[in-house]
Amino acid sequence: MPRIDLKSLILGLSLVVALLTFGNGFFASYRIQRDLLMDHALESNRVYAAKQAHNAEGLLQAIQQQLAFSASRLAARMTDEAWLEEEVQRLKGQSQSFNSVLMVRADARVLASAPDSLGLTGHILDTPGAREALSRQTPLITEPFIGASGNLLVFISQPIHDEQGRYLGYVGGSLYLHQENILQRLLGRHHYADGSYIYVVDRGRHLIYHQDDARVGERVTGNPVIEAVLRSESGSQRLINSRGVDMLAGYAPVPSTGWGVVAQTPTEVTLNALNRLMGEIVLRATPFSVICLLLIWWMARRIARPLEQLAASAQHWESNSAAEQIGAIRGWYSEAEQLKRSVLNGLALLHMRLGRLNLENVTDALTGLFNRRGMQAAMDGWLMQGAPFSLVLIDIDYFKRVNDQHGHDVGDQVLEFVAQKMRECSRGSDLLCRAGGEEFVILLPGAELDAAVQLAERLRQAVAASISPTGSGLTLSAGVAHWNPGAETTKSLLKRADEALYRAKGEGRNRVLCAEPPATE
Numbered sequence: 001m002p003r004i005d006l007k008s009l010i011l012g013l014s015l016v017v018a019l020l021t022f023g024n025g026f027f028a029s030y031r032i033q034r035d036l037l038m039d040h041a042l043e044s045n046r047v048y049a050a051k052q053a054h055n056a057e058g059l060l061q062a063i064q065q066q067l068a069f070s071a072s073r074l075a076a077r078m079t080d081e082a083w084l085e086e087e088v089q090r091l092k093g094q095s096q097s098f099n100s101v102l103m104v105r106a107d108a109r110v111l112a113s114a115p116d117s118l119g120l121t122g123h124i125l126d127t128p129g130a131r132e133a134l135s136r137q138t139p140l141i142t143e144p145f146i147g148a149s150g151n152l153l154v155f156i157s158q159p160i161h162d163e164q165g166r167y168l169g170y171v172g173g174s175l176y177l178h179q180e181n182i183l184q185r186l187l188g189r190h191h192y193a194d195g196s197y198i199y200v201v202d203r204g205r206h207l208i209y210h211q212d213d214a215r216v217g218e219r220v221t222g223n224p225v226i227e228a229v230l231r232s233e234s235g236s237q238r239l240i241n242s243r244g245v246d247m248l249a250g251y252a253p254v255p256s257t258g259w260g261v262v263a264q265t266p267t268e269v270t271l272n273a274l275n276r277l278m279g280e281i282v283l284r285a286t287p288f289s290v291i292c293l294l295l296i297w298w299m300a301r302r303i304a305r306p307l308e309q310l311a312a313s314a315q316h317w318e319s320n321s322a323a324e325q326i327g328a329i330r331g332w333y334s335e336a337e338q339l340k341r342s343v344l345n346g347l348a349l350l351h352m353r354l355g356r357l358n359l360e361n362v363t364d365a366l367t368g369l370f371n372r373r374g375m376q377a378a379m380d381g382w383l384m385q386g387a388p389f390s391l392v393l394i395d396i397d398y399f400k401r402v403n404d405q406h407g408h409d410v411g412d413q414v415l416e417f418v419a420q421k422m423r424e425c426s427r428g429s430d431l432l433c434r435a436g437g438e439e440f441v442i443l444l445p446g447a448e449l450d451a452a453v454q455l456a457e458r459l460r461q462a463v464a465a466s467i468s469p470t471g472s473g474l475t476l477s478a479g480v481a482h483w484n485p486g487a488e489t490t491k492s493l494l495k496r497a498d499e500a501l502y503r504a505k506g507e508g509r510n511r512v513l514c515a516e517p518p519a520t521e
Helices: 006-074 081-094 128-136 182-187 224-230 267-314 322-328 334-356 372-385 399-406 408-425 449-465 490-506
Strands: 100-105 110-114 152-161 167-176 197-201 207-209 235-240 246-254 259-266 389-396 431-436 439-445 476-483 512-514
Touching: 006 081, 006 152, 006 167, 006 182, 006 197, 006 235, 006 246, 006 259, 006 267, 081 100, 081 110, 081 167, 100 128, 128 152, 128 167, 182 197, 182 207, 197 224, 224 235, 224 246, 224 259, 246 267, 259 267, 267 322, 267 334, 322 334, 334 372, 372 431, 372 439, 372 476, 372 490, 389 399, 389 408, 389 449, 389 490, 399 408, 408 431, 408 439, 408 449, 439 449, 449 476, 449 512, 476 490, 490 512
Parallel strands: 476 512
Antiparallel strands: 100 110, 100 167, 152 167, 197 207, 197 259, 235 246, 246 259, 389 439, 389 476, 431 439
16 A cells, blocks of 8 residues: 655645644634624623613603693693683603603593693593503503504503592503604614614503614514513523514513513624634735745654665665765754664664674573573663663572472472563564573563553563462562663673662562662762
């Protein structure tokens, strides 16, 4: 199967990581900013709706106080037609609160009205609002209805009682919903270029104020915000309104009337600025991304170059100049340099095994492991190359007791058993040695101290858990040390490992201890 080269692999992986990182960052940034914008719009609309609801509540209370004051004056002068006419004109013109004002007797006859153009004085008034006011005989704000003048209106009234508490009639004012009224002047149009606006609904879900005059009086159902505000709740919510538009709405109730004020902004308008911003970010980031990819391609070539040279040189290991060619390769980063040293070490080991050392001189006849001469040659080679390695010095616990109790033949079998366990627990590149007697050494080229400790611990546990030629109970103790280039001699390294082994014996055997670091001058 065709293999992908390292340059293409690095470039491809970098491109994938860059795209994933940019995509994730872009998406996360968009989501965070979108949520912040929407939360800000929701909170702004909630605060504004609450402010306008408070203003409307204050306005309605002021209007009812006006009417209540007038009702208290009317009770004693119900037969004074001139004064009644003057009073309704005063109510109509003093504060401009009402589009029309009526004073109605308990038998539904209009005693006075303003403006004069209504022509209702002396007539029996039979409208939904009039009937409700006469029936309830309490302060009242009606739901929208068509009045005698043909206008869609909300009627606000106060009952009139004499000193004995008898009901005499009511005085009230109308707000014409399709004409300019005090509610419109309070709320304003609030129809901005971004599509934000405010509307008011009554207890029956009728729109009593809306930026679209054609919708005033319309009954709205299925809107969760309206349902919430009519439950006297305040807050904010994203919703699809009755016209199918995605909105960010804030709402608040008007307590005395049960009305609800809703301020809302189209979600699309809120996010348009963010969408333009994110598009601009992509445009501005593209040139930088291209430059980064070119830089990655150049770095990929530089990273792959030493490895390509090593691969080419490794094909001619049998050449006398192979070591020289490999040594001339510039490993400008640590992994390439380590690989170069490992290749040189492999060459040195190969030449050592093929020519300079006799196998019989470097191996132990009983176990087949390297003997002390082979161990020393390997360490000397690594010291010459400056290649770091770790060393595990191992001793069989109470081995003399094995020879004394079972004989030297069984003792030899135990040594072979331990050698086999060392092979099972070590790496293929590790050098396994018998230093003499019951003492063994494992050399781990390129391994750090932690890796050597793990191997030693794995070997110790394997021996302790296995059935040896003497049965169960055979254990090992070990000292572990690490050599860094230029740090010390092999003699010093072995001494430190031996001291760690001695401590392991002294602390009860069947354990692995690390050597103290080399003394610094």
